[in-house]
């Protein structure tokens with residue numbers, strides 16, 4: 463059955479008459495029957511992001527939802543503006559992928575005052591009152607950080623070997639940056655031989671990943687580094703571009719660990735230029751929309767839904783791996 467405002471109203475109506483013997487209620491009229499979602503995507507910084515946007519828009523279309531879509535081009539101010547425009551348009555649900563975790567309390571209070579539920583896609587937020595959003599659908603990025611560290615424990619099994627790590631993080635204050643870092647260091651905390659010697663932020667973009675490594679290598683001799691841990695595949699592409707201008711062989715002189723599972727990184731893994739790629743599943747759309755449908759029909763929803771991720775590494779046989787699609 464197609465979920466429309468009419469269906470939502472009928473279900474609510476049936477629920478109400480089942481609760482009381484009231485006979486005078488009538489079903490309110492809706493001028494347009496489609497459920498309308500306001501979707502604020504944070505930007506298009508990576509191939510992963512493009513695929514995630516496509517996944518949400520396709521799933522919404524398959525459910526016959528109307529979508530008001532806004533791309534924030536990496537600016538929180540644009541996302542806040544988009545959310546305010548969705549409130550003014552009286553959408554049924556606001557979906558957004560927050561670029562950073564903080565700074566949402568005021569605008570989400572406005573959404574709550576307007577009676578519009580908010581659903582987070584992909585990234586989480588840090589607000590004083592958790593009831594400002596209904597639910598979250600995304601990835602366990604803390605676990606991704608742990609899986610990256612677990613690969614290094616397997617790659618460097620000698621307990622006496624020192625391992626010096628350079629980390630290229632994503633956007634400051636964003637969920638994947640905070641938690642890919644935290645999961646990684648938590649996993650390695652009992653093994654001081656793994657040492658994080660340098661960190662920079664590349665905003666999840668290839669050009670900035672390249673810039674980070676160029677800048678870091680001005681002060682740190684890459685000959686003293688064993689591992690580059692990059693928070694996403696686009697930044698890894700930038701890192702590989704930079705290394706091409708040097709004599710260092712990625713995958714051999716420097717172990718490269720990345721996150722996302724994009725096709726270009728899988729290709730680099732197959733040719734030995736990177737050593738491990740932790741998947742970050744971009745296909746949140748179907749789960750997101752099914753959770754929204756359930757929520758609109760008055761069903762209870764959990765606070766968080768996580769999709770599963772897997773690890774691709776030099777220890778795996780990747781011959782039969784299907785095209786990743788992003």
Ligand code: AHR
Pocket residue numbers: 507508509510511584585638666693694695696721722742
């Ligand atoms: O929030 C998910 C991350 O954001 C992906 O790893 C990255 O590619 C994207 O920019």
